[in-house]
Amino acid sequence: MAIRVAGALRVESKEPADASMQELERLNDRRALLKADHTRYLKQHPELTSILNDFLTEVLARKPDDVQAFARAHFSLRPIPGTVKGLRPLLIAGPSGVGKGTIIKRIFERFPDQLGFSVSHTTRKPRPGEVGGVHYHFSTVDGMKAAIGEGKFIEHAVVHGNYYGTSAEAVAQVSHAGKVCCLDIDIAGVKLVKQTALDPHYVFVAPPSFATLEARLRGRQTESEADILKRLSAAAAEMEYGAQPGAFDVVLVNDDLERAVDALCAQLRQWYPSLREAAAAAARGEGEGECTEEGGGGGGDT
Incomplete structure (x- = not known):
C-alpha cells in the first residue's frame, strides 16, 4: 500500500503488522495455557479456596491496620497437613498474686501429655543452667526487633x-506436636494477641476481691512497699479490663485453689476433646490424670 506524505511517496510494509499479529497470537496462546494450568492446579487443590476464604473472613472480621503483618501471622499459624487440627491455644491471664502460676502448674500435672508451653524469645543473657531452645530462645536486640517488624511475634x-x-x-x-499450647501472658500481651490470627481460648484468673489480692501480695513479704503499690496499681487496671464483657471467654475466680483448678479442668474438657478423653481414661484407671469427669462442673465461668 502506498501513502503520499508531504508530496513524497512512502511505501508502508505489512511486515510490522504481521509481526504484531503473530506476537498477539503467541500471547493469547500463552494466556490460554496458563489459564488451563491454573485451572488444573485449583482442581487438584480445592483447599485453596477454603484457605483464602478463611483469610478474607478473618481480615473483614478483625480489620487489622497492618494487613501484611496480619497475613504473615495468619498463615504461619495454620495447621500443617497431617497434624492435629482444632487445637486452639489456651491463654491464661491475671494480676500478680492471683495464683495464676499455681493453677497453670496444677492443670499441667493433670494433663502432662495434652498441654505444652511455647518457648519464649528474650534478648537477656542466659542464666546459669538455662539452655537455649529449652528455657528460652536467646536472641540479639537487632534480631528480635527485625522479627517483630516482620510480624513474626504474636506478642x-x-x-x-x-x-x-x-x-x-x-x-x-506445640500445636504440631498434638498439644494445646498454653500461654501465660499479661494484659498488654492479651491486647496484642487479639490483633493477630491466633484465636486462643481466653481465661482470666481473678481474685475474690481487690482486698484479698492486696492481702496475698503483702503476705508474701517478698516485695518492697513501692513494688507492692506498683503491682496493685497494675492489678486494678487488669481487673477492670478482665471484667469487660467479651474480653475473656471465662473469668475464673480463685477463691479456693482446688475448686478453681477443678472448674478450669471442666472448662478445658469442653473445649478440647483430647483432654476429655484423657479425663475419661483416668476415670477408668487407664491413665495418671486426676481431672475426672466428676470433678469441677464448669463453675469457673463467672
Whole structure:
C-alpha cells in the first residue's frame, strides 16, 4: 500500500503488522495455557479456596491496620497437613498474686501429655543452667526487633530493658506436636494477641476481691512497699479490663485453689476433646490424670 506524505511517496510494509499479529497470537496462546494450568492446579487443590476464604473472613472480621503483618501471622499459624487440627491455644491471664502460676502448674500435672508451653524469645543473657531452645530462645536486640517488624511475634514487651516475646512459630510447634499450647501472658500481651490470627481460648484468673489480692501480695513479704503499690496499681487496671464483657471467654475466680483448678479442668474438657478423653481414661484407671469427669462442673465461668 502506498501513502503520499508531504508530496513524497512512502511505501508502508505489512511486515510490522504481521509481526504484531503473530506476537498477539503467541500471547493469547500463552494466556490460554496458563489459564488451563491454573485451572488444573485449583482442581487438584480445592483447599485453596477454603484457605483464602478463611483469610478474607478473618481480615473483614478483625480489620487489622497492618494487613501484611496480619497475613504473615495468619498463615504461619495454620495447621500443617497431617497434624492435629482444632487445637486452639489456651491463654491464661491475671494480676500478680492471683495464683495464676499455681493453677497453670496444677492443670499441667493433670494433663502432662495434652498441654505444652511455647518457648519464649528474650534478648537477656542466659542464666546459669538455662539452655537455649529449652528455657528460652536467646536472641540479639537487632534480631528480635527485625522479627517483630516482620510480624513474626504474636506478642512482645520490654521488661527491665530486655525484650521478651512469643513467636507464632513457637506456638505452632506445640500445636504440631498434638498439644494445646498454653500461654501465660499479661494484659498488654492479651491486647496484642487479639490483633493477630491466633484465636486462643481466653481465661482470666481473678481474685475474690481487690482486698484479698492486696492481702496475698503483702503476705508474701517478698516485695518492697513501692513494688507492692506498683503491682496493685497494675492489678486494678487488669481487673477492670478482665471484667469487660467479651474480653475473656471465662473469668475464673480463685477463691479456693482446688475448686478453681477443678472448674478450669471442666472448662478445658469442653473445649478440647483430647483432654476429655484423657479425663475419661483416668476415670477408668487407664491413665495418671486426676481431672475426672466428676470433678469441677464448669463453675469457673463467672
